[in-house]
Amino acid sequence: MSIYLDNAATSYPKPDLVADSVYHFMKHIGVSVGRGSYNRAQKAGEIVYETRKLLCQLFNHSNPEHVVFMSNVTEAINLAIRGIVTPGGHVITSSIEHNAVWRCLKMLERDYSIQISPVLCDSSGTTDPETIQGLIRPNTQLIVFTHASNVLGTIQPIRQSGTIARRNSIPFLVDSAQTAGAYPIDMQADCIDILAFTGHKSLLGPMGTGGLVVKDEGMIRPQKAGGTGRDSFSPYQPEYLPDCLEAGTFNGSGIAGLGAAVKYILGETVQAIRNKEQQLTDYALKQLKCLDKVILYGPGNPEKMVGVISFNVSNIPAVEIAYALDEVYGIMVRAGLHCAPTAHRIIGTEQVGTVRISLGYFNQEKDIDLLVAALSEILSKV
Numbered sequence: 001m002s003i004y005l006d007n008a009a010t011s012y013p014k015p016d017l018v019a020d021s022v023y024h025f026m027k028h029i030g031v032s033v034g035r036g037s038y039n040r041a042q043k044a045g046e047i048v049y050e051t052r053k054l055l056c057q058l059f060n061h062s063n064p065e066h067v068v069f070m071s072n073v074t075e076a077i078n079l080a081i082r083g084i085v086t087p088g089g090h091v092i093t094s095s096i097e098h099n100a101v102w103r104c105l106k107m108l109e110r111d112y113s114i115q116i117s118p119v120l121c122d123s124s125g126t127t128d129p130e131t132i133q134g135l136i137r138p139n140t141q142l143i144v145f146t147h148a149s150n151v152l153g154t155i156q157p158i159r160q161s162g163t164i165a166r167r168n169s170i171p172f173l174v175d176s177a178q179t180a181g182a183y184p185i186d187m188q189a190d191c192i193d194i195l196a197f198t199g200h201k202s203l204l205g206p207m208g209t210g211g212l213v214v215k216d217e218g219m220i221r222p223q224k225a226g227g228t229g230r231d232s233f234s235p236y237q238p239e240y241l242p243d244c245l246e247a248g249t250f251n252g253s254g255i256a257g258l259g260a261a262v263k264y265i266l267g268e269t270v271q272a273i274r275n276k277e278q279q280l281t282d283y284a285l286k287q288l289k290c291l292d293k294v295i296l297y298g299p300g301n302p303e304k305m306v307g308v309i310s311f312n313v314s315n316i317p318a319v320e321i322a323y324a325l326d327e328v329y330g331i332m333v334r335a336g337l338h339c340a341p342t343a344h345r346i347i348g349t350e351q352v353g354t355v356r357i358s359l360g361y362f363n364q365e366k367d368i369d370l371l372v373a374a375l376s377e378i379l380s381k382v
Contacts, residue, residue, distance in 0.1 A: 002330040003367045008150050008178060008308050008358030009334060010200045010207065014261065021260035022206055025253040032249050034229030044252055051259030052242075058262055058270070059195055060186045061213050068245045069255055072210040073177045073198035074100040079245060080173050080194050080212055081105065081144065083220035087112040089141040092132060094156060095121045096149045096343040101175060105144075115139075123347060124299040125154030129161045133168075142171050147185070148178040151343035151356065152298035153281070153308035155183065162191030171219060177201055178306050181265050182361070183274055187213065194219065202273075202360070204265065205258035208251050217241055224248075273361050277307040280359045280368065284309055287372045293379055297347045297354060307359030310338075310347075313375070316382065318355045321375075329374040333357050 004012050025047065033044045052064035061067070070076045077100045085091055091105055095118045108114045117135040121127040132143065143165045148155045158174055165172035173194040176185060180195075182202035187195055192215070199209030214220065217240060225237040226247035238244050265273065281302040288294055293314040299305055313321055322335035336353040337344055344350040357371065 002332065003370055004332050005357040005359065005363070005367065005371065006332050006334050007360030007363075008201065008338075008356065011202055011204050011360050013362055014204050014206075014257075015264045017260045017264060018205060018257045022253045022257040025256035029252070029256075031252075032229075033252050035227075035249070047256050047259060048252065051255050051262065054259055054262040054266065055197070055213060058181075058185070058266060059197075059213055060188050061195075061215075063241075066214045066217075066241050067211060068214060068242045069209070069211040069250050070246075071208050071251065072200070073175065073196050074210075076196040076198075076210050076212045077101055077144075077173070077175055078104050079223050080196060080220055081108070081142065082223050083245075084142050084171055084173075085112075085114055086141065088114065088139065090115040090117065090137045090139045092117045092119060092135050092140060092143045094119055094127055094145045095346060096125050096152065096154070096156075096340065097144075097146055098150055098175065098177065099339045099341070100177070101144055101146065102340075102342055118342070121154075121346060124297075124304075125149050125152035125343065125346060126299060126304070127156055127161075129157040129164060132161055132164050136168055136170070140168075140170055142173060144173040144175070146175045146178070148183070148306045148308070149298075149340070149343050150178050150308060150358075151310050151338050151340045151354065152347070153178075153305035153310075154299055155179070155304055155306060158192070159190045162193075165193070166191040178308065181262075181270065181273065182277055182306060184270050187215070199254065199258040199261065203258065203261055204361070205261035206251075206254040209254040209258045212245070214241060214245075220245060222247070268361075276361060277359055278302045280363055280365065281305055281307045281309065283365050284357065284359065284368045284371075287368055288375075291372065291375055291379065293382075294375065297349070307363075308356065309358075310349075310354035310356045312349065312352065312354055313379065316378070318353045321355050321378065324378055325371070325374055329370070331371055331374055333371075 052067040199205030
């Protein structure tokens with residue numbers, strides 16, 4: 001029996017109704033959204049609009065038209081950053097960003113001479129939001145933060161950071177890749193102007209789905225142009241949401257599956273999902289701490305983390321641990337830099353990486369017991 005502990009990359013398994021909804025759309029709908037007035041096209045549009053409404057309910061946003069669909073959170077983040085920041089502008093970001101943010105910013109720094117100010121954090125990945133105020137400049141155009149680190153699991157002070165951004169009239173972009181669906185997000189209370197989300201992680205949806213939830217019209221300049229199904233005569237991309245940011249045919253079947261996934265989450269409740277994953281994280285931390293030669297990173301406090309735990313084993317490379325866990329014990333984990341070298345610089349593992357386990361709603365304590373038993377056996381042979 002295999003054990004899956006890589007939910008921070010992609011959640012598995014999915015609720016049955018997610019795959020059922022994808023199949024139903026492909027088998028019984030199967031047409032483009034917004035490209036016809038016939039019955040099936042209208043039905044496809046209704047399914048997509050219902051998913052927009054469900055996401056608004058999940059994130060406490062009032063306008064479904066401001067939910068913009070894309071292929072994943074990386075595309076969403078790139079579109080938002082490039083659609084806001086202009087040459088010579090200044091951006092404030094965290095010190096533990098995923099490459100979806102960091103590479104985008106560094107390329108703009110190289111190509112358009114923008115300036116980047118990372119907000120310092122401690123070795124656990126914890127950020128003091130009050131330091132943001134001191135980094136603001138007259139040309140600061142954006143503050144962008146990951147909600148939780150995909151290496152350390154550390155939850156960032158989004159509400160306090162958003163309050164500072166709002167007070168200074170600076171757009172606040174949040175990467176919710178590790179939190180959407182697994183941790184409460186309230187765009188109103190958290191002062192989030194733009195929320196980037198992905199469907200295939202804790203939202204329990206299909207790959208190839210994601211997007212943005214945008215507070216106001218006109219915040220993001222379109223970065224691609226093409227067909228939208230409306231205003232086709234105009235030579236320019238529409239100026240209103242979601243059309244201004246949704247050029248071309250998107251993943252209708254995937255969005256149908258995402259809608260089913262969000263409906264499932266709302267039925268279970270985000271708080272129930274959070275409670276279970278927090279309990280599993282607490283259990284895993286306690287069990288791993290009992291192993292000699294295991295070095296744990298991050299806050300070590302499940303109340304301050306999502307279900308992501310990074311560790312190393314003394315004198316054994318992370319990739320070897322991951323290989324043995326998979327080949328010998330059927331336990332799937334991640335090893336390496338996890339596309340987030342900035343976080344590894346904080347903990348001094350940028351040359352060696354870490355082993356990462358990431359827990360999901362469908363994991364059980366017995367999965368952790370088998371992991372710990374496997375690690376114990378590996379250590380006994382060293």
